[in-house]
Amino acid sequence: MLSRLANNLFWMGRYLERAEYLARYAQVHYYSALDAPFILPKEDVHASVLKFPGLYDSFTDIYEGFFDKDVLYYLFLDPYNQNSVKHSIQLTRENARSSRDLLLTELWEAINILYHQINNTNQLDIESFDDVAKNVRSSISIINGYIDNTLIHNDVWAILKFGQHIERSYQVARLLAVKWEEIVRGRERNANQAYETYLCITMLRSAEAFDMSRIHFNKIPDANQAILFLLSNHLLPRSVSYNIQKLGENIAILNLMETPVFNDLRFKISRLNSQLHYLVYEDIGGDIRSYLNNLMRHINDLAYIFNKEYLS
């Protein structure tokens, strides 16, 4: 496969995942805050929604105050926001368009329909927000269905999936980092247990892992359990561990006959995969913030090496 097309597929996977993650995160946070076990200042809710994708500073540069309508518009549609849901979908479609000859017709059409829907949406109010977010999420689920169930699992699929798994690993690690900050701040303010449980549920819901965590733990997990669950449960498709493990499988498809060499991409993926697979809480050493920052650096490093080895 052409390196240029591999690059398109990799970024198509990343932007697709990014759009879905942001739509889900905004939806979960906005509605969770409405029936929180205590009254949350609106500014805190909006700050949390904006901080996850790293948009807090750019938002406050443009807008005065935190009005629901402005925050949701900025996250989803604002042309000045290069990380909006709309922009991610535009880039997903642009990358798919450039590699269209490699994709299934139905897959391309599903992406194209979503693109036109979001592209023709220029206003977002509180009433329409839920419909728009739901539509983005369900359309991306359909697109993911086509990717996994109809494409041949060859190099095209492997590169597209590599982009998705890298993005998902990174987003989960980032989600954990943002939420951990909020938990720590709550503890510093001596907030009650209900507050921590609320943050924990929001965190799990944002990763679409809340229901599975209840089944896994037979209860609502506490913050430490939830973090470990999202980091190291290698059977949970939303965990970092699961996605790093998948990166290894994707690379194996690209290098069918080759075995890992010291410090090459497969070596680094295998190493990180093993560390996550056997992770215990003590390994984090009480400093979750440093651990998560380090993990995000490792994930970015994998993306960088992949880019260097296969896409250029």
Next chain:
Amino acid sequence: MVQYPLIDGILDEVFVRERQARPIYQKILDRFNIFNDSDVRKLSDYAKVSFFNQGITFNVYSEKDKGVERIFPFDIFPRIIPGSEWEKIEYGLLQRNTAINHFIWDLYHEKKILREGVVPSELVFTSRYYDKYMLDFDPVGKIYTHVVGTDLIKHSDGEYYVLEDNLRCPSGVSYVISNREAMKRLFSDLFFEYHIKTVTDYTQQLLETIHSVAPYNISQPNCVVLTPGSFNSAYFEHTFLAQSMGIPLVEGRDLFVENRQVFMKTVLGPKKVDVIYRRVDDEFIDPFAYRPDSLLGIPGLMSAYRSGSVTILNSPGAGVADDKAIYAYIPDIIRYYLNEEPILKNVMTYRCEKDDEFRYVLDNMNNLVIKPVDESGGYGLFIGNKASRKETEECRARIRANRRKYIAQPIMSLSMHSTFIDHENCFEPRHIDLRTFSLMGKDRFFALKGGLTRVALRKGSLVVNSSQGGGSKDTWVIDDLIN
């Protein structure tokens, strides 16, 4: 169809007189008569949404419509060509394209036809597309024009005339296939009523044509489609063809030349390329050989081509034969190489470089269509009876300044066809032409049954090009005996 206006002196392909359709169209009209205007509009809108969702669109880059995507207008009333008429067209295309290939080979080798004065030498050597890199070079199978788009019109005398030959990168075939898919969804029952020849075999035929001209001794050639990129207006077609044939779609930056061989940059390292179906114009394909500022081409491609390690479709330099001044000589070219009378007629053409014809053109501009010899897409067209006095004078000055650049033809009365007009919400007659697609490979020929019927959507207009406000229709070649 209640108030369908027929126009005197112009052939209407659907109606012979008011309310009386040609028998071949009766089943379609019976079907349409079930609908009211609102139903027809719904069907038309359904087709539009379908094209839009499939991404069969082009981008508009004007300041006002920045980045807007539009579909090529599609009309739901199909055009029918009886099998017996089509048979003649197909023989005509084979004859014409065979002669054209003999002609191009001769131009780049012995030049017999020039020495014998059948075609004036100066016409060939001053053509923008005459290519010195092709001198004494033999492409595989001596084929230069692998993919040809021949534009035909049906005149009021009922005969088909060739309007022009497109021998470089003719486009539009993807719309033929997409139009057919849309019609199958809209009127599946009509497909049982008529026995319509398929168009879906085109891409398989194209792939076999591409394989047939692979460099000698290569049994499983690595073939690619070369596109200028996603901003090209025909990008949809490029992706469609590559996807349908299952071969890679590449851009110039994906390829490089080493030791006179072409390679593509893949995730697993360089891979040799054997055949390039290029959709990039001659002047851009190799900055070493042609325009040095081209960013779309592959430096050194022509040296690889001349070494025989790679085949390019269509061959560079093939455009010399679709220069509109050469067009006038195609009947003579057919007689010269094949010793046969042309099956398809040419439109009478006046060449402004000849003194007597130049004078005739200047004296009769109001009755002529004047065309630049090296433009396509309807650009630079002057239609005498539609032009203002000022436009006529400007055109006159352009011709005087460069007589070689212009030819003139009588204004042909292109046939008309019933067409659904959105803003009128009814069917009205509009002028149409037909772009046919034929493939020539080593020892093989194929003509797509039907082709792209292009419609001039503006009332009274003769310009059918999509870039100038034209639309298209599905074209049905049917078996006369069965139907």
